[in-house]
Amino acid sequence: MAIPRTIMLLVFTLTVIVGYSQKIFQADSPAEAQVKVFAVEDPDEADLWVCFVWEEVELTRTGLWMDMRFAHEADVIIFFVDEEKGSDLKIWLVDTIEESKWIKNEKKKLLSIKKEPK
Known part of the structure; x- marks a missing residue:
C-alpha cells in the first residue's frame, strides 16, 4: 500500500522543522549541558x-x-x-525570525542532539 503523497510531505516538513529549530533548556551548570554556548559581540564571529x-x-x-x-x-x-574558549557554539542574537541562520554549517551537528530519556 502506497503512502499518500500529502502524508509523506507532512512527515518530511515536520522532520525539517524539528531538525533546524530547537526547544532548549538552560542548565544550571556546564556539567549538565549538552552544548556550551557563548553569545558573541560581533555577528561575524x-x-x-x-x-x-x-x-x-x-x-x-x-x-x-x-x-x-x-x-x-x-x-x-x-x-x-x-x-x-569554553564554548562549543557561538551565537549572535537577532531581533527577527527572518534574520536567524547558520553561518558555519559544520556546527549544525551540535544541535541535532536529543536528550536521553530518563
Whole structure:
C-alpha cells in the first residue's frame, strides 16, 4: 500500500522543522549541558544567528530557539558560558525570525542532539 503523497510531505516538513529549530533548556551548570554556548559581540564571529521565539508554532526555520521551562521538554540542554574558549557554539542574537541562520554549517551537528530519556 502506497503512502499518500500529502502524508509523506507532512512527515518530511515536520522532520525539517524539528531538525533546524530547537526547544532548549538552560542548565544550571556546564556539567549538565549538552552544548556550551557563548553569545558573541560581533555577528561575524558567530556560528549561528539565533532568534528566541515564544510560541511553539513559531519554530519554523533555522536558528529559532524556544526556551523551555523543564529539561524533559527540550531537544537540547545548553549552558551559556562567560568565555568564548569554553564554548562549543557561538551565537549572535537577532531581533527577527527572518534574520536567524547558520553561518558555519559544520556546527549544525551540535544541535541535532536529543536528550536521553530518563
